[in-house]
Amino acid sequence: MITKMTGTLTRVLDEEARVQVGPLEYQVLIPEFVRRQIQTRTGSEVTFHILEYIEGNQSSNRMIPRRVGFLAEAELDFFELFCTVDKIGAKKALKAMGRPIKELADAIQRQDAKWLTTMPGIGKQSAEQIIATLKNKVTRFAMAAPAREAVDGQPGTADIDSTVFEDAYSALLSLGLSPVDARNRLDRVVASGKPFKTVEDVLNVIFRKE
Numbered sequence: 001m002i003t004k005m006t007g008t009l010t011r012v013l014d015e016e017a018r019v020q021v022g023p024l025e026y027q028v029l030i031p032e033f034v035r036r037q038i039q040t041r042t043g044s045e046v047t048f049h050i051l052e053y054i055e056g057n058q059s060s061n062r063m064i065p066r067r068v069g070f071l072a073e074a075e076l077d078f079f080e081l082f083c084t085v086d087k088i089g090a091k092k093a094l095k096a097m098g099r100p101i102k103e104l105a106d107a108i109q110r111q112d113a114k115w116l117t118t119m120p121g122i123g124k125q126s127a128e129q130i131i132a133t134l135k136n137k138v139t140r141f142a143m144a145a146p147a148r149e150a151v152d153g154q155p156g157t158a159d160i161d162s163t164v165f166e167d168a169y170s171a172l173l174s175l176g177l178s179p180v181d182a183r184n185r186l187d188r189v190v191a192s193g194k195p196f197k198t199v200e201d202v203l204n205v206i207f208r209k210e
Contacts, residue, residue: 006047007019010042016028017034017069026067028048030048031079032098032183033097033100036165036186047071048067048070049072051090066090078105079097086133087126099119104116104119109139116131164199189206
């Protein structure tokens with residue numbers, strides 16, 4: 001069983017990353033908040049903490065091995081905990097985790113069902129079930145500092161980019177944009193290849209184009 005994978009990040013798609021390890025390229029499923037952190041890192045070395053599972057059921061003729069990846073071990077721990085909620089499987093958990101785990105844990109701890117329903121695929125009943133199951137189990141995640149990862153041995157270089165885009169994403173949500181719309185706008189900014197040092201720089205580009 002693979003628990004950690006280090007290789008060259010070759011592609012970042014909507015719900016997965018491709019990692020080259022030797023002659024092999026692996027598919028690693030990732031949640032949205034991880035995708036935003038690595039979207040500017042193509043060509044760099046990346047390390048994922050891995051959980052493997054089998055997609056399918058006994059009545060199906062097709063059983064597919066899947067790998068889920070996170071940049072920090074604590075994120076993987078939270079994902080496994082999140083999957084213990086009734087009717088929250090790996091696919092639904094990955095889709096729902098659009099925000100960093102600290103924010104999700106904060107919302108669960110303060111029993112904010114309304115906030116949780118803003119997560120993709122989470123309705124009122126699911127939000128209440130998440131709170132009932134996890135409210136006493138997420139303290140260490142709510143209190144943890146956000147995890148960051150060095151790239152190519154240069155601590156801070158990529159972290160600045162990741163932090164700027166995380167904050168820009170939060171700013172767009174606070175302005176009333178949907179998660180999908182905010183992500184698409186940030187993707188277009190990333191595709192421009194220009195450097196951005198502040199959230200204001202990113203927002204100015206996004207709204208100047210309008």
